[in-house]
Amino acid sequence: AQSVSQHNHHVILSEAASLELGCNYSYGGTVNLFWYVQYPGQHLQLLLKYFSGDxxxxxxxxxxxxxxxxKFSFNLRKPSVQWSDTAEYFxxxxxxxxxxxxxxxxxxxSVKP
Amino acid sequence: EAGVAQSPRYKIIEKRQSVAFWCNPISGHATLYWYQQILGQGPKLLIQFQNNGVVDDSQLPKDRFSAERLKGVDSTLKIQPAKLEDSAVYLCASSLGPEAWETQYFGPGTRLLVL
Structure with missing residues (x-):
């Protein structure tokens, strides 16, 4: 069965630290990949997506x-996080x-100010 | 542009009771989804509609869950009778079409607690 695995359940960083969240999937065929974000008290929303090309x-x-x-991976990165990046990422x-x-x-x- | 609307936002019921959730998708969106998100997990698709027809309900527990999308716009999801393990957030989403490249827009969800 197809599955998606995220390596970390909870990450705590200080502001300005670099971020990398891991994501691996099990399906070997053609896939489209997404990262969604849910800020506290807000709806789930699209952060970015990959279909083809770069x-x-x-x-x-x-x-x-x-x-x-x-590597069947699609890791999320940000060079310098801000307090406002505190959220759940899917x-x-x-x-x-x-x-x-x-x-x-x-x-x-969780990003500490 | 108005987003996906859901009601109620919160619901507490006792096991074996019934409950219904309502969703109003973004205007013009032909595809509507209901997801179940259990605490600590990602959303799991329960059912997908294309206009008023069901595209995928393979993960819907049909002995207790039902959903309809009359007239291809609003949708309701019902649980009857509810079990303790149904405690979750029920998310409605909509998109212009069912293709992968069509962004799914999510509503605020209904948080259900079954006691």
Whole structure:
């Protein structure tokens, strides 16, 4: 069965620290990859997505993610986090075979001011 | 542009009772999704509608859950009878179409607690 695994459940960083959140998926065919974010008290919203082309994808608020096909990974990065980045981050995969979004379990990011 | 609306925002019921959730998608969005998010987990798709037809309900526990999307706009999700393990946030999302590249827009969710 297709699955998405996020390496960390809770990450705590100080402002200006660099961020990398891991995401691995199990499906070997054509996939589309997403990162969603849920800020405290807000809706789940799209941060960035990858479909094809350049494996380095840039999203909103300075976030980027790199698709590494050989490693089945789509890690999220940000060079310098801010207190306002405190949120829960979800990696998701849409496979043409399954035809639906499959989410990871989420990573809670806490940024200390 | 108005977002996806859901009601109620919170619901507390006792096991074996019934409950219904309502969703109003973004205007013009043909595809509507219901997800279940249990604490500590990511959202899991329960059912997907394309207009008023069901596309995927493979993970919907059909012995107790039902959903409909009359007229291809609003949708309701019902649980009858509820079990303790149904405690979760129920998210509604909509998109222009079912394709992977169509962004799914999520509502605020309904937080259900079954006692």
């Amino acid at each position: 494996p380095l994808v840039k999203g909103i608020k300075g976030f980027e993610a790199e698709f590494i096909k050989s 990696c998701a995969v849409f496979s043409n075979q399954g035809g639906k979004l499959i989410f990871g379990q989420g990573t809670e990011l």
